[in-house]
Amino acid sequence: MEATTTPLLHVLVLVLVLFLFDSAVAQPFLFDPINPLLNAGPAQKKPSYETSFTGIWELVRNSSGVSAMHLVITKENKAILFDATNSGTSLLPLPAGNCRPDPTNKTNGEDCWAHAAEYDFVADQLRPLKVLTNTWCSSGGFAADGTLVQSGGFHEGATAVRYLKTCPTCDWIEYPTALSVNRWYATQQILPDGSFIVVGGRREFSYEFIPAPGQSNPSNYKLPFLIETTDDEENNLYPFLHLSTDGNLFIFANNRSILLDPRTHTILREFPPLKDGSHNYPASASSALLPLRLRSSTTAPIPAEVIICGGASHKSAALAAEKVFIPALRRCSRLTITKPNPRWHTEVMPTPRVMADMLLLPNADVLIINGASKGTSGWGWAESPNLEPLLYRPSSRRNERFKKLTPTTIPRMYHSTSAVLPDTSILVAGSNPNNRYNYTAQYPTEFRLEKFYPPYLDPALAVHRPRIVKELVPSSVTYGTSFQVVFDVSDLGLELGDLKVTMYAPPFTTHGFSMNQRLLILSTVELSLPGLGRWTVAVTAPPSGVVAPPGYYLLFVVNRAVPSEGVWVQLL
Numbered sequence: 001m002e003a004t005t006t007p008l009l010h011v012l013v014l015v016l017v018l019f020l021f022d023s024a025v026a027q028p029f030l031f032d033p034i035n036p037l038l039n040a041g042p043a044q045k046k047p048s049y050e051t052s053f054t055g056i057w058e059l060v061r062n063s064s065g066v067s068a069m070h071l072v073i074t075k076e077n078k079a080i081l082f083d084a085t086n087s088g089t090s091l092l093p094l095p096a097g098n099c100r101p102d103p104t105n106k107t108n109g110e111d112c113w114a115h116a117a118e119y120d121f122v123a124d125q126l127r128p129l130k131v132l133t134n135t136w137c138s139s140g141g142f143a144a145d146g147t148l149v150q151s152g153g154f155h156e157g158a159t160a161v162r163y164l165k166t167c168p169t170c171d172w173i174e175y176p177t178a179l180s181v182n183r184w185y186a187t188q189q190i191l192p193d194g195s196f197i198v199v200g201g202r203r204e205f206s207y208e209f210i211p212a213p214g215q216s217n218p219s220n221y222k223l224p225f226l227i228e229t230t231d232d233e234e235n236n237l238y239p240f241l242h243l244s245t246d247g248n249l250f251i252f253a254n255n256r257s258i259l260l261d262p263r264t265h266t267i268l269r270e271f272p273p274l275k276d277g278s279h280n281y282p283a284s285a286s287s288a289l290l291p292l293r294l295r296s297s298t299t300a301p302i303p304a305e306v307i308i309c310g311g312a313s314h315k316s317a318a319l320a321a322e323k324v325f326i327p328a329l330r331r332c333s334r335l336t337i338t339k340p341n342p343r344w345h346t347e348v349m350p351t352p353r354v355m356a357d358m359l360l361l362p363n364a365d366v367l368i369i370n371g372a373s374k375g376t377s378g379w380g381w382a383e384s385p386n387l388e389p390l391l392y393r394p395s396s397r398r399n400e401r402f403k404k405l406t407p408t409t410i411p412r413m414y415h416s417t418s419a420v421l422p423d424t425s426i427l428v429a430g431s432n433p434n435n436r437y438n439y440t441a442q443y444p445t446e447f448r449l450e451k452f453y454p455p456y457l458d459p460a461l462a463v464h465r466p467r468i469v470k471e472l473v474p475s476s477v478t479y480g481t482s483f484q485v486v487f488d489v490s491d492l493g494l495e496l497g498d499l500k501v502t503m504y505a506p507p508f509t510t511h512g513f514s515m516n517q518r519l520l521i522l523s524t525v526e527l528s529l530p531g532l533g534r535w536t537v538a539v540t541a542p543p544s545g546v547v548a549p550p551g552y553y554l555l556f557v558v559n560r561a562v563p564s565e566g567v568w569v570q571l572l
């Protein structure tokens, strides 16, 4: 691709552009200001741009100050990362005179170390945050206005709900007694009306809804399914929750799954079991709702498909406790939860994996990253870090879906995290398989922040990357309406079928599960060319909160699998 930078080629491209411009002027249809429509009707699909680039890693910061057990990206382009409050002194002090009361500190009851931080990944700056109640193994999601809403944890934090608004000086606001019972290793999911359900937790076989700030839930809803699916190793913690396109909640625990109507508290159906092994914490597989392809007609039901990859034999945790590390699972299984009688369809990953993160990429591919090849979640319960990310292309032919990517050099096992950034690179953080901060263990507490650049960031594909004109994109869009996305791209002869416009709900990632992650492929209506190299694509916003809960989404334009950078758009 070196050749594209030679002056001769530039001249040739310019000549070609001028020629096309000329012929366009000669054909009024193309530049008619009243009808600038270039390409309506059935979309022609050209193949994705191919690349042999397998990604690169960059160490972006030696210390995040706090090890990132939990990680989110806010609409202000900041990462919020936090740990438990009881893992010991962190590497980031709280501002002088601003210590937190700490009942476990025998000296004077104070803890002067941050256990949460805001990382500005654009300016590379770290700001300590002060969290009072213990966030150990908690859960979270973003409210419709972009506030991080975060629930449960350990000890005094187990019934807490915490709020973090996204402003330069904002800090946590906490309500320690909001939940009815302890929610430690529970999962939180946003619902179509913007409320949150919290399901499960250690020895809690029930669910509840996050109350209004300052209110406390007097009771909850029992869910015997969580008793039925627990075992000696408690392999059903952090259940996988996915909001289906019919407003019902898919709940996967251990090796079984149900569809719950959270409005009527009825279990509508149980799906076939996923045999051979366990898939939730500590057998930590990873799971995602695959990208949803929306249609302009709002009446046809939108198919929803769940994927679960990896995990461990249900005895793996008990064996790891005896220092016997058995290989993790290699299977990936998909289930269309909107079909009347769906079956699991299983494929085999190139390598076994437990504790991985599964991220939906802006171009609707899937990234499987972090984790180990042997053992399970738990302190010292895994070995053989799996350093090699995997690309999974859900819509490719069956035997062409997996691609092994460039390995990192930093093990990211228990308590590691990752996130899709607006520039489409991946922030990778954390890993602490020790019960305190430990710098001498075989797998020490990890503070280094890396970025991974997936194959679509191949420098040779840069020429095809669309650039959204941010000032011309609406800051908010209403359900079911049409809106326009203006972007620049140097590809000549772009057609509607070359494009995808996607919207990504940024997840809350912890313990190998990215809660509330959702990628919508919008229905594209028409493409027009208002100026040289500048295009406008008209799209239809998601039909309702059932398909896409209210909130801030990253909007991307994807040209034959090469995504633009994302722009934040509020859906309401």
Ligand SMILES: *[C@@H]1O[C@H](CO)[C@@H](O)[C@H](O)[C@H]1NC(C)=O
Pocket: 059, 060, 061, 062
């Ligand atoms: C991290 O630390 C190493 C060793 O001190 C140094 O060479 C490197 O430049 C640092 N990297 C960053 C991104 O700060």
Ligand SMILES: *[C@@H]1O[C@H](CO)[C@@H](O)[C@H](O)[C@H]1NC(C)=O
Pocket: 088, 089, 099, 105, 106, 107, 108, 109, 110, 111, 112, 113
């Ligand atoms: C206990 O409190 C003292 C005084 O604020 C502080 O210097 C020390 O670091 C704290 N210990 C721990 C383990 O946080």
Ligand SMILES: *[C@@H]1O[C@H](CO)[C@@H](O)[C@H](O)[C@H]1NC(C)=O
Pocket: 230, 231, 235, 254, 255, 273, 274, 275, 276, 277, 278, 314
């Ligand atoms: C589900 O897992 C449990 C143990 O975790 C096991 O006893 C049971 O046989 C499994 N069920 C199926 C259908 O594989």
Ligand SMILES: *[C@@H]1O[C@H](CO)[C@@H](O)[C@H](O)[C@H]1NC(C)=O
Pocket: 434, 436, 437, 438, 439, 440, 441, 442
């Ligand atoms: C760190 O981990 C090692 C190995 O598990 C252990 O021997 C050591 O005591 C730990 N150090 C601290 C400070 O906890």
